[in-house]
Amino acid sequence: MYTWVKNLIPETLIHIKPLSGGDTAKVFKIEAKNKSYLLKTNQLYPTNDLFSSEAIGLETIRKSNTINVPKVFKVGTKDNLSYLLLEYIPSKPPNAKSFKKLGHKLALLHKHTSFTKFGFDSNNFIGSLPQRNCWSKDWSTFYLTQRLIPQFKLAVENKLWDKHKIPSETILYKQLNALIGDVTPSLLHGDLWNGNYLIHHNGTPYLIDPSIHYGHNEVDLAMTKLFGGFDNSFYEAYYEVVAPHENKNALTEIYQLYYLLVHLNLFGKSYFDSANTIVKRYFN
CATH class of the missing domain: 3.90.1200.10 (Aminoglycoside phosphotransferase (APH), C-terminal lobe)
Structure with missing residues (x-):
């Protein structure tokens, strides 16, 4: 996994950290030299419809200029995996x-x-x-x-x-x-x-x-x-x-x-x- 993730991002890869995900994907924090990314992968939907739809949804909301969403960097397939590469959002509990x-x-x-x-x-x-x-x-x-x-x-x-x-x-x-x-x-x-x-x-x-x-x-x-x-x-x-x-x-x-x-x-x-x-x- 390290090799193909390394090729996804335009900078030096430092660390891949698994995160708790939802019911439809495995989620990873990708730590690179200058920024962090969020990578979602799925073996159940190799046609990539699931992540393509998510990317469309995020971009549609972004273009409304009303509320923030993570930036979409890449969506695609690799071997038997679908993937979605997003901006990583450092978060805190709401008040x-x-x-x-x-x-x-x-x-x-x-x-x-x-x-x-x-x-x-x-x-x-x-x-x-x-x-x-x-x-x-x-x-x-x-x-x-x-x-x-x-x-x-x-x-x-x-x-x-x-x-x-x-x-x-x-x-x-x-x-x-x-x-x-x-x-x-x-x-x-x-x-x-x-x-x-x-x-x-x-x-x-x-x-x-x-x-x-x-x-x-x-x-x-x-x-x-x-x-x-x-x-x-x-x-x-x-x-x-x-x-x-x-x-x-x-x-x-x-x-x-x-x-x-x-x-x-x-x-x-x-x-x-x-x-x-x-x-x-x-x-x-």
């Missing part, structure tokens, strides 16, 4: 001040839109699962057909959900549309749990590991609340810039349903009860 900055910057990201439709130019991933982003003029249609239905179908295939207990698409759409109404497309991170942001040593917030698309801004906020870990100052700063939806509380659960279904399909039946409770509450 109320940094959470306030994060909330403000996320709001600016969500106010960034140059589209009148929902979706994205390419498909990507949520964790290791494919995520479709076909364009739609209607957010309720997009959320139903590109998010909920694929995960319900996968849960049935995985024998984690009885297909006869999934509400019809007519019922699902009717309830979604009634709660959501008309919303504006926002550029979303798409998987904003508390492991997908960093606070630089200088206090600057960074987003990492995006699953981007243009969607309803409350989706990102719903994910921040699913597993917790975000200070109240984060939400206060956010809502100073972007007003909350009138059905914010209900939509938090509605949008968490997607992520619970994803976790159900990735990690098993321990997520079924939480997902099923939301289905019964809003769609029966």
